[in-house]
Amino acid sequence: MIQPEERLAAALAALILDPAAPPARHIAVGAASPIPAAACWLVKQQGHPVRLSLLHKRSGNPFTEGTRELFDLTGQGRIDLFFLGGGQIDGQANINLVGTGDWPGQGTRFPGSFGSAFMYFMTPRTILFREEHSPRVLVPQVDNISAPGVSAPGVFRRGTAQALVTGKAIFTFDPATARFTLATIHPGEDAASIRAATGFDYDAPDSIPVTADPTPEQLALLRGPVCDEMLETYPEFCARVFARKAAA
Numbered sequence: 001m002i003q004p005e006e007r008l009a010a011a012l013a014a015l016i017l018d019p020a021a022p023p024a025r026h027i028a029v030g031a032a033s034p035i036p037a038a039a040c041w042l043v044k045q046q047g048h049p050v051r052l053s054l055l056h057k058r059s060g061n062p063f064t065e066g067t068r069e070l071f072d073l074t075g076q077g078r079i080d081l082f083f084l085g086g087g088q089i090d091g092q093a094n095i096n097l098v099g100t101g102d103w104p105g106q107g108t109r110f111p112g113s114f115g116s117a118f119m120y121f122m123t124p125r126t127i128l129f130r131e132e133h134s135p136r137v138l139v140p141q142v143d144n145i146s147a148p149g150v151s152a153p154g155v156f157r158r159g160t161a162q163a164l165v166t167g168k169a170i171f172t173f174d175p176a177t178a179r180f181t182l183a184t185i186h187p188g189e190d191a192a193s194i195r196a197a198t199g200f201d202y203d204a205p206d207s208i209p210v211t212a213d214p215t216p217e218q219l220a221l222l223r224g225p226v227c228d229e230m231l232e233t234y235p236e237f238c239a240r241v242f243a244r245k246a247a248a
Contacts, residue, residue, distance in 0.1 A: 010214035012039030024081040026051040034237040036083040041226040081125040088142040091200030092178045093149025093161040096142035113146035120147040124159035133166035135199040184211040
């Protein structure tokens with residue numbers, strides 16, 4: 001039986017390898033991102049020559065001075081792809097990591113923006129990822145902008161969102177129009193269920209493909225060598241998704 005997390009990892013891997021996008025030679029993954037990390041390891045285990053900097057894995061984190069070095073590499077143009085999420089994400093690909101309500105987020109508090117704006121501006125490709133797909137997360141307009149999806153003419157930025165991946169669907173993003181387009185829906189969903197669960201407006205084709213399942217070869221990699229790489233860092237995730245536990 002295919003787990004939803006395995007399908008998401010395979011879908012993210014496909015986005016990473018999108019031939020229409022700039023090459024992802026060096027990918028950085030934040031601290032609490034097991035599914036994006038699984039996707040990156042899947043890409044590497046499939047034989048693609050990518051460099052991974054996994055900020056939550058001791059042996060996979062090359063930085064001796066924390067994220068300061070990550071920001072330095074990104075500023076130099078040496079990070080090609082990053083993943084970002086948000087407590088709120090809106091239809092212009094703005095993300096909110098501050099909180100709901102008036103500044104400084106007097107309602108629900110989120111973890112904080114940290115370096116999200118810098119990474120969003122300076123990384124050529126960003127994949128937005130949030131498992132929860134609901135009107136409280138995918139909103140018409142974020143309450144506070146931690147990092148904008150697009151910028152005014154003349155503002156320097158290397159890239160913007162490539163896509164938004166959720167637990168229900170995948171959207172692609174067009175920075176020229178600042179709009180998402182529904183690309184695929186996960187099994188069990190349909191056009192109506194996605195509209196009902198999405199607070200922002202988006203474009204959609206007449207016929208919406210279903211997100212592909214991982215291939216048998218991908219499943220074998222995820223449950224084998226990918227899990228081996230993740231056991232140290234994400235033991236709970238590996239136990240829940242892959243039914244694997246680290247050796248005592």
